[in-house]
Amino acid sequence: MGRAPCCDKANVKRGPWSLEEDAKLKEYIDKYGTGGNWIALPQKAGLKRCGKSCRLRWLNYLRPNIKHGEFSDDEDKIICSLFASIGSRWSIIAAQLPGRTDNDIKNYWNTNLKKKLKGIIPQSQRNTQPSTFSSIFQTSSSSSPLSFKGCINSCYNTNGSLKGTESISFSSSLLSCNSSASTNSLLHQTQESLLGHMENYQVKDNLLMFGNEASCSSSDGSCNNQIRLGKVADYECGRGTEIEEMGMQNYIYNGAEETQKLILSNGGSLSGWTEKQNGLWGDNPLDYGLEEIKQLISTTSCNNFLFDENKTGERALYY
DNA sequence: AATTGTCGCAACCGCGGTTCT
DNA sequence: TAGAACCGCGGTTGCGACAAT
Numbered sequence: 001m002g003r004a005p006c007c008d009k010a011n012v013k014r015g016p017w018s019l020e021e022d023a024k025l026k027e028y029i030d031k032y033g034t035g036g037n038w039i040a041l042p043q044k045a046g047l048k049r050c051g052k053s054c055r056l057r058w059l060n061y062l063r064p065n066i067k068h069g070e071f072s073d074d075e076d077k078i079i080c081s082l083f084a085s086i087g088s089r090w091s092i093i094a095a096q097l098p099g100r101t102d103n104d105i106k107n108y109w110n111t112n113l114k115k116k117l118k119g120i121i122p123q124s125q126r127n128t129q130p131s132t133f134s135s136i137f138q139t140s141s142s143s144s145p146l147s148f149k150g151c152i153n154s155c156y157n158t159n160g161s162l163k164g165t166e167s168i169s170f171s172s173s174l175l176s177c178n179s180s181a182s183t184n185s186l187l188h189q190t191q192e193s194l195l196g197h198m199e200n201y202q203v204k205d206n207l208l209m210f211g212n213e214a215s216c217s218s219s220d221g222s223c224n225n226q227i228r229l230g231k232v233a234d235y236e237c238g239r240g241t242e243i244e245e246m247g248m249q250n251y252i253y254n255g256a257e258e259t260q261k262l263i264l265s266n267g268g269s270l271s272g273w274t275e276k277q278n279g280l281w282g283d284n285p286l287d288y289g290l291e292e293i294k295q296l297i298s299t300t301s302c303n304n305f306l307f308d309e310n311k312t313g314e315r316a317l318y319y
Numbered sequence: 320a321a322t323t324g325t326c327g328c329a330a331c332c333g334c335g336g337t338t339c340t
Numbered sequence: 341t342a343g344a345a346c347c348g349c350g351g352t353t354g355c356g357a358c359a360a361t
Binding site: 014015016017050052053056057060061103104107108110111112 | 326327328329330331332
């Protein structure tokens with residue numbers, strides 16, 4: 001048999017902690033420490049609380065040197081940088097910010113930082129935006145281990161048609177190497193994602209289409225308002241690994257998190273795709289510039305679009 | 320002044336890995 | 341070695357405070 005149950009759930013108090021409870025818990029831990037056993041602690045301390053609740057209260061509120069209140073710009077930057085690098089691993093992020101708790105940072109992120117960093121223009125301007133913008137989307141599926149993010153950068157003329165060469169890029173931290181199944185799944189989800197979130201696009205027969213089909217007018221039959229969604233059937237892990245697929249040339253970056261890039265193109269050459277030495281491509285998350293972080297941050301928000309009038313051309317997004 | 324809506328944060332829930340009997 | 345509890349984590353919820361109408 002295993003251990004005895006940690007607490008009688010019917011007889012433990014829940015909800016906000018009173019000053020008296022705080023004092024009891026603090027006094028007990030100051031005197032005896034946690035003893036490495038949170039479950040036994042409340043009884044010893046004379047508290048009618050679950051051990052789990054005591055632990056949370058202590059770690060997030062009562063323990064010494066906890067910082068409350070405003071986050072500094074430096075803290076903002078560190079949070080953003082680390083989030084861009086490792087995602088929502090709040091405990092790790094908190095470890096880099098003395099006095100801050102994971103819960104604190106998580107709340108701060110969800111309620112302040114995301115909004116602070118996002119330059120979201122009103123919905124009413126989306127479809128009439130005449131200049132360059134980037135559209136960010138993310139999708140995830142509970143039925144699949146894949147969770148990926150990506151962006152489409154598009155230049156639109158004032159009439160809403162697409163202009164210039166466009167590119168689309170995706171990244172997935174969970175995509176396994178040389179797995180065509182994963183790749184297919186990714187592409188499938190990509191299409192669903194596009195269909196679900198990109199109101200200005202449609203996917204038909206593996207073609208991501210901008211505007212309407214009638215706008216296809218090239219003399220050679222090719223359409224500059226279409227992007228072919230193909231699969232990168234085979235690729236290698238490793239930073240700087242060069243791949244070629246459908247006439248494009250790009251790099252796959254394999255960082256500490258096994259992050260890899262799957263990049264799809266409209267079939268033409270993708271000039272401008274190079275391995276960056278700094279910024280987003282950097283190894284050290286703290287090397288990220290704030291503007292770049294903003295872009296990264298935006299990718300973590302489901303179903304939201306970020307419009308950036310100052311950026312043109314291709315850009316990869318990853319985390 | 321009363322009502323409704325929004326925001327921020329503390330606390331809870333559930334899951335996965337670890338530890339213990 | 342199996343099974344149950346413990347621990348820590350990230351996601352979500354509930355509620356009080358404040359703002360807008």
